[in-house]
Amino acid sequence: EIVMTQSPATLSVSPGERATLSCRARQSVSSDLAWYQQKPGQAPRLLIYDASTRATGIPARFSGSGSGTEFTLTISTLQSEDFAAYYCQQYNTGPYTFGQGTKLEIK
Amino acid sequence: QVQLQESGPGLVRSSETLSLTCAVSGYSIRSGYYWGWIRQPPEKGLEWIGSIYHTGNTNYNPSLKSRVTISVDTSKNQFSLRLSSVTAADAAVYYCARKGSCSGGRCSFDYWGQGTLVTVSS
Numbered sequence: 001e002i003v004m005t006q007s008p009a010t011l012s013v014s015p016g017e018r019a020t021l022s023c024r025a026r027q028s029v030s031s032d033l034a035w036y037q038q039k040p041g042q043a044p045r046l047l048i049y050d051a052s053t054r055a056t057g058i059p060a061r062f063s064g065s066g067s068g069t070e071f072t073l074t075i076s077t078l079q080s081e082d083f084a085a086y087y088c089q090q091y092n093t094g095p096y097t098f099g100q101g102t103k104l105e106i107k
Numbered sequence: 108q109v110q111l112q113e114s115g116p117g118l119v120r121s122s123e124t125l126s127l128t129c130a131v132s133g134y135s136i137r138s139g140y141y142w143g144w145i146r147q148p149p150e151k152g153l154e155w156i157g158s159i160y161h162t163g164n165t166n167y168n169p170s171l172k173s174r175v176t177i178s179v180d181t182s183k184n185q186f187s188l189r190l191s192s193v194t195a196a197d198a199a200v201y202y203c204a205r206k207g208s209c210s211g212g213r214c215s216f217d218y219w220g221q222g223t224l225v226t227v228s229s
Contacts, residue, residue, distance in 0.1 A: 001169075031210070032210070032213045034208075034215035034216070036153075036216075042221075043202055043219040043220065043221055043222050044153065044202075044216070044219055045219070046208060046215055046216060046217045049208040049210075049214075049215040049217070050208075050210045050215075053208075055208060055217060087152065087153055089153070089215065089216075091206075091213050091214060091215055092213060094166055094168075095155055095168040095169060095170070096155040097155065098152055098153040098154070098155070099152070100152045101152050
């Protein structure tokens, strides 16, 4: 299976600042990469698919980039509601695998 | 608006079979897309269990394949998960989701149920 590794595990950022989250695949997944946001007690919410396409209703401050094995999720100006866990997921090759997550916390 | 809702027992005895159903509203399963199950043990990450198409075509995570069965009932617009011989390691929140944001036939999970917690008792 394709192992997905996210870094850092925890990221402390102040509101209004920029956050950059990374995701690495052990082998190429082309652009078949999604990012999800999960708040405590809630289901994951699709933010980005195809590495850089925002899902319906997702604010423009969320952007994704990368292809192959290296991917980045950037949140340009952090709002209070953005502090949550973020997961990347590859859907290029089964079994579809998730990263272990990055917890974005308030600094 | 597509909505998914999981249902089933919240407590399963060790060695028995976990059974969950996902009811879909706002979209007909017959119209297409794959539909899947994902689980998340407490305080841990997400694990894809398997997916099914309305024709009944399935694909499973090899790590669970020997114990998993996913089925679909298009007349009720729902799909189901059965996981046999459960152990404490199977305790998790179980989510159903639609694989619906696609490119070239490869899709992310765009709609999710709220999740249901399954505890395994000994």
